[in-house]
Amino acid sequence: MATQSEISAASLAQSSTYNSVSFWLKTAGDNLSPRPSLKGNVTADVAIIGGGYSGLWTAYYLLRDNPGLDVAIVEGEICGYGASGRNGGWCSFRLPIDASVLEARYGAQSTRDALLTMYATVDEVERVCESEGIDADFRRPGILNVARGKQQLPSVRKTYDTYVRLGFGDRNVLLTAEEARARINVSDLEGAMYSPASAALHPGKLVRGLARVVERMGGVIYEQSRVTAFEPGTSPRLVTDEGSVVARKALVVAGEAYLSQLPRYHRALLPTSSMLVMTEPLTPQQWSAIGWQGGECLNSQAYLVDYLVRTPDGRITYGSRGAPYKWGSAMKDPYDPATLDVMKQNLAAWFPALKDVAIADSWGGYLGVPRDWTPRISFDAENKVGELFGYTGRGVATTNLFGRMLAAMITGRSLEGLSLPMIGHQSPKWEPEPFRWLGVRYVQNAFRRMDTAVRRDSAPPLDAPLARRLGQQK
Numbered sequence: 482m483a484t485q486s487e488i489s490a491a492s493l494a495q496s497s498t499y500n501s502v503s504f505w506l507k508t509a510g511d512n513l514s515p516r517p518s519l520k521g522n523v524t525a526d527v528a529i530i531g532g533g534y535s536g537l538w539t540a541y542y543l544l545r546d547n548p549g550l551d552v553a554i555v556e557g558e559i560c561g562y563g564a565s566g567r568n569g570g571w572c573s574f575r576l577p578i579d580a581s582v583l584e585a586r587y588g589a590q591s592t593r594d595a596l597l598t599m600y601a602t603v604d605e606v607e608r609v610c611e612s613e614g615i616d617a618d619f620r621r622p623g624i625l626n627v628a629r630g631k632q633q634l635p636s637v638r639k640t641y642d643t644y645v646r647l648g649f650g651d652r653n654v655l656l657t658a659e660e661a662r663a664r665i666n667v668s669d670l671e672g673a674m675y676s677p678a679s680a681a682l683h684p685g686k687l688v689r690g691l692a693r694v695v696e697r698m699g700g701v702i703y704e705q706s707r708v709t710a711f712e713p714g715t716s717p718r719l720v721t722d723e724g725s726v727v728a729r730k731a732l733v734v735a736g737e738a739y740l741s742q743l744p745r746y747h748r749a750l751l752p753t754s755s756m757l758v759m760t761e762p763l764t765p766q767q768w769s770a771i772g773w774q775g776g777e778c779l780n781s782q783a784y785l786v787d788y789l790v791r792t793p794d795g796r797i798t799y800g801s802r803g804a805p806y807k808w809g810s811a812m813k814d815p816y817d818p819a820t821l822d823v824m825k826q827n828l829a830a831w832f833p834a835l836k837d838v839a840i841a842d843s844w845g846g847y848l849g850v851p852r853d854w855t856p857r858i859s860f861d862a863e864n865k866v867g868e869l870f871g872y873t874g875r876g877v878a879t880t881n882l883f884g885r886m887l888a889a890m891i892t893g894r895s896l897e898g899l900s901l902p903m904i905g906h907q908s909p910k911w912e913p914e915p916f917r918w919l920g921v922r923y924v925q926n927a928f929r930r931m932d933t934a935v936r937r938d939s940a941p942p943l944d945a946p947l948a949r950r951l952g953q954q955k
């Protein structure tokens with residue numbers, strides 16, 4: 482039998498493994514020791530697969546509105562191991578699909594209602610953090626959506642026009658190059674749209690804090706317990722190597738990108754690598770060289786996506802995509818050294834004044850991307866299965882809304898005030914291999930060429946319209 486000191490040595494070793502997942506988990510103020518795993522067969526009212534924001538928000542609202550409900554979360558690693566412990570920390574009103582796409586698909590009124598719901602969701606995240614004592618460094622710097630280079634201006638303008646058309650002209654401001662430069666000194670700045678209502682936070686503190694709150698409310702969390710299969714039905718059941726949970730009311734599927742490793746969801750989601758680079762804290766001289774005193778969440782119109790956050794302790798976090806998709810949706814490691822090198826060059830290009838800034842950390846994570854970029858929220862009352870996933874790169878606030886809605890759907894409460902046109906939407910499946918690999922690699926490559934053309938201010942590649950269509954981009 483292991484002695485107490487052997488057990489604590491083992492959990493210390495495991496917690497230090499999880500320390501290397503991301504800067505956010507390392508600095509979450511929590512020792513990351515895994516909770517006990519699921520051993521044996523148990524029952525619960527609601528069984529949840531996944532201890533990220535989706536699973537935890539669903540548990541939180543179930544328990545808040547139904548004290549005494551028996552909720553079990555089964556997590557393959559530790560809470561926050563997935564995207565929730567690795568993301569960029571934007572807590573934004575933007576849904577995973579662009580407002581103009583929503584408008585074309587569901588009409589102006591539904592889109593307006595969905596956006597109002599999302600604006601209120603940012604408020605709700607802040608409210609819960611305050612009321613539950615989760616200190617997640619929540620702040621409201623807004624978003625500065627910039628055009629770097631003249632070719633990016635039409636995209637900013639189009640986004641702004643969409644918001645104005647939908648009646649949100651008072652929540653978004655179009656800035657000239659000069660007005661934008663008064664906020665931040667980045668290269669090639671041609672203009673921007675400023676959206677004050679958005680927030681930023683410390684992702685690790687939020688997910689780890691939320692897990693503690695759920696436990697305090699009576700939820701049971703099993704960690705290092707990978708679900709290998711589940712069966713829907715009148716008594717839905719999930720199975721791990723060492724146990725199972727039978728759910729009386731509902732089984733909730735909240736595993737995001739990792740679900741692609743289960744046969745049932747293999748073609749529902751594409752695991753897409755997304756990486757972050759974090760600098761050491763900048764000196765006051767460096768901050769005065771680049772401005773950015775408002776600490777706005779910052780992004781450009783790059784096809785491979787680039788976005789930046791200023792942390793409260795004066796670092797810059799820079800995120801981008803582009804690590805090559807792996808055959809068969811393999812999820813070996815989201816971290817790609819070649820992409821990291823490009824990202825470091827991009828960061829230096831954003832801020833020539835910071836070309837020698839020291840990099841403190843870098844890490845990667847997986848986004849879950851549905852074939853039509855539309856996230857899934859549904860509850861099948863007959864089979865007692867709830868699903869919420871597919872947030873692409875916009876899940877920090879959206880998971881709160883989906884978790885709140887799913888909790889209400891499971892317990893038959895009204896969704897009043899929560900409006901979302903895509904409830905129950907079923908995305909098409911991703912193509913089987915080799916077509917998936919060929920298509921995704923082609924789009925990644927084309928987006929890289931398109932971004933290079935914009936940087937050089939040269940004509941876009943001839944296949945840009947095709948790549949945009951295949952990549953579901955504006």
Ligand SMILES: Cc1cc2nc3c(=O)[nH]c(=O)nc-3n(C[C@H](O)[C@H](O)[C@H](O)COP(=O)(O)OP(=O)(O)OC[C@H]3O[C@@H](n4cnc5c(N)ncnc54)[C@H](O)[C@@H]3O)c2cc1C
Pocket residue numbers: 530531532533534535536555556557558559560561562563564565566567568569570571572573706707708709735736737738739740743755756757800845846847848869870872873874875876877878879880
């Ligand atoms: C690098 C990066 C940057 C991002 N930046 C932003 C941002 O700035 N703003 C924004 O809004 N969104 C961002 N996102 C997206 C956002 O982080 C996610 O949408 C959100 O965290 C999804 O939460 P989730 O709980 O659904 O999934 P996850 O956090 O991925 O959690 C899923 C959990 O389920 C567990 N799991 C999966 N399968 C099983 C199984 N079979 N058995 C047991 N457990 C299982 C996993 O271990 C994992 O812990 C980013 C994502 C990444 C990767």
